[in-house]
Amino acid sequence: MATTPAFDMVLFGGTGDLVMRKLLPALYQAHKAGLLHQDGRIVALGRKNLGRAGYLAQVEEKARPHMEQGFDPAAWTAFVERIDFHKLEASASDDYAGLAQRLGSDAQRVTVCYLATTPDLFTTICEHLAAVGLNRPTVRVVLEKPLGHDLESSCDINAAVARFFQEDQIYRIDHYLGKESVQNLMAIRFGNALFEPLWRREWVDNVQITIAEDIGVEGRGEFYDKTGALRDMVQNHLLQLLCIVAMEPPASLEANAIRDEKLKALKALKPFSAEDVAVKAVRGQYKAGAVSGKPVAGFHDEANIPADSHTETFVALRAEIANWRWAGVPFFLRTGKRMQERLAEIVINFRGVPHSLFENPAGQHTANRLVIRLQPEESIRLYFLAKEPGDAMRLQSTHLDLDFQSMYKVRRADAYERLLLDVIRGRLALFMRRDELVEAWRWVEPIIDSWEHSTVPPKSYTAGTWGPAASTGLLSRAGAAWNEEA
Template identity: 45%
Template sequence: MTLQQPPQALPCHFVIFGATGDLAALKLLPALYRLDVGGHLPAGMSIIALGRRPWSEADWLQHLEESIRRRTGEQFNARVYRRFAARFAYVAGDLHDPAIYQTLSDRLCADQSCAHAAFYLSLKPSDFGEVIQRLEQAGLNRPRGLHRIVVEKPFGEDIDSARQLNRLLHDAFDEEQIYRIDHYLGKETVQNLLVFRFANTLIEPLWNRNYIDHVQISVAEQAGVSTRADYYDKAGALRDMLQNHLLQLLTLVAMEPPPALEADALRDEKVKVLRSIRPIEDQVINAHAFRAQYGPGSIDGVPVPGYQDEAGVAPHSIAETFVAAKFYVDNWRWRGVPFYLRTGKRLAQQLSLVAIRFRHPPQQLFRETPLEFIEPNWVLLSLQPSESMHIELHSKQPGLGMDTRIIRLDASYRRGREKTLEAYETLLLDIMEGDRSLFLRFDEVEWAWRVVDPILRHWTRQRDFIHTYPAGSWGPLEADRLFDKLEQSWRNQL
């Protein structure tokens, strides 16, 4: 998503810390390959992969090819892959060892034509601070203002640690060099939400408390913790998903039109939304937030273990794998409209959905007909498994009676064989081009932590019990207690 940005030099080197990890194999390497297929990578750009595994260059290239083939399938292009693989150099070593940073410095300095680099920290959040400090100690942040550094979410584990991490970053880099990434902002449907709202006079006049009953934002995953138990058991669903992905979606749904389509103007409006979210007092936390953990069950008919039985999970862990929360945005547009956010692992299906439910018509015109109760209208924005937008309306069924059926207006922006652009492709290209529009400014991060910190502190004091739900379900029934009205319920499908 290219907004109005001043031209900047493209990096000659792209450095991936944690290149042998899952994120790199599943997302970063395939995205870089697809950018190369499309001719978007600078011709002379090298990619330096740093990892702990004691691999040779041949071992790394085998891993690279397997990762690319697994994610591209029949679209694998051997000619482009050879060009892509030739960009790589592999550096093995421990991130805590200063020698690896000296090796990296030597490799960058060996290129006399360009030393401009982008450092991507595809690491556990607990490693961010040390890597940033060691980059500075090795002089890899100099000259100041030249390089770029990309930090994955979550940015900190609470508001205090987020501020500390931000100070470390600013000690070594300028704000214009820092890219705090949230890959949900790179999804085309998320970007299309801005167009859907602000380019259509049909929609924007209805987008307020006068017409909208409530908003639901759901991100459901069928997968369990897999190999991420070491991280996930310390983070939980609130830190891993709600504080970043879901709150970012909330800001895009609720924000005012920015005065211009520029990076800071867009982020200013998002911060205003976060600042307007009503603080949750400690005594009412349980009425606004609910957590649970998946137990044994089945996914698509295949038995799966409960969270407590997953490899790497601490005994008697109370890390939440499901969280639901209710927020109010106390501004002129949204006062009194609840925003229900929900995310969880081992749920019934893979689903990322923004569902906006409209109010009932003010007049009971059909009370003496079969339409005594009319289902409300919905606007549905699907991010997964399909990228689409739908509006649900009522239409009379053919015949003598006054019966209706729901008709769906499909506002999908993809036609025919138009290809899906992966979120990381968009974001990696933006990093290279110096476009920070889809990346987080620190005040966004800080205000998001302010929103969830009361919930975190409350749950920290409750260490002896957590609700459970069977894997393969839609989560615990107790989450329904968040709804303001009996007629409100979770929207689980398009």
């Protein structure tokens, strides 16, 4: 793959957790692979006057441990030469002139401003960047989630940013869209005649999308208590994955062609009424338990969590898409913290044969299913029934396995690396468009409103399990079961 054009990567919130754990390691991997232009600079911004040496000491302490896999000391030394530090207070307009002077006035040079800050600073930062000319056509701004707290605040942020940047300069990032297996889902769907005839209501029984975390709020209690799992995970990650599964074939791989089809899928989602929330939505909250054999505290025992908090740490939903392809097919969405294991996957459960000649294997809800695993490892498995060896005509479940690690002996970029490279190269296909974000907020808002006005607390579940029992009931009423229970 060719290297990027010359660029400046400007990291607002340069001393923060996201930069240290994700962004700098991703840029290092791209550098080590020879994908970054030799004239590519990384400028980290922070409020304290650390200086370059002080900042690099923090990078060594906080970012370097996340680069152990395949670490190359020589590549690291060369990578660090790209990094500089600039003192800047995001809300101080006078600080931006110095940043503009440091970056220079080359109108052809790509400048990426990554806003790894809280959303309440997005408008201020964009306004100050524009005031010093850092909104020229080759400047791109990356916005991290959550983009707002509800539909109104999201629209306010997007409208404010749009005053200073054109839509094709704005990159709303969702790192799940950068995962190799998500890209492969599109290849499987649109590159193979085998699946397209089956990818519809006549042959699909249900679709399950799970993003489970085994961690808790990890010191972000105050933030998480104001956010919750519905805003933090469903409104963005889960709905974006649903769009990739459900959308119609785009006319091309051009960014707007793909995003037009994703938007249609979002608009086709049936809205939730108050009655629907009661029977098609489950919210939960973890209590003390054990994860990986180690005891962990309950949500109310975490720092900065009020004792009477009703904030959900688990969500399960039954969604439906009102169009010809998917009418009547339930899409089950699930996410939670302090669950049994870290897992992200998409499961397509196909309908059974019209008349079975064989005894169904015990506990097997569906013979054929496609499982796209996003984490911890990335893989795609197609499950089907085959005859057991021996005289008896007995079937057992088996699978075809597309294991990326063993099948492809080439280096695979992680999600953030791929997306950062796409920003530098000006590729928008894997980023959310403004109207997508509006529709996603519009769909989740009735659920948010219902839960905020409800006096019924979230259903309790023990840390280290798969969530409240009501989540299992949500599927059993449809004659289905979550994949780990199948």
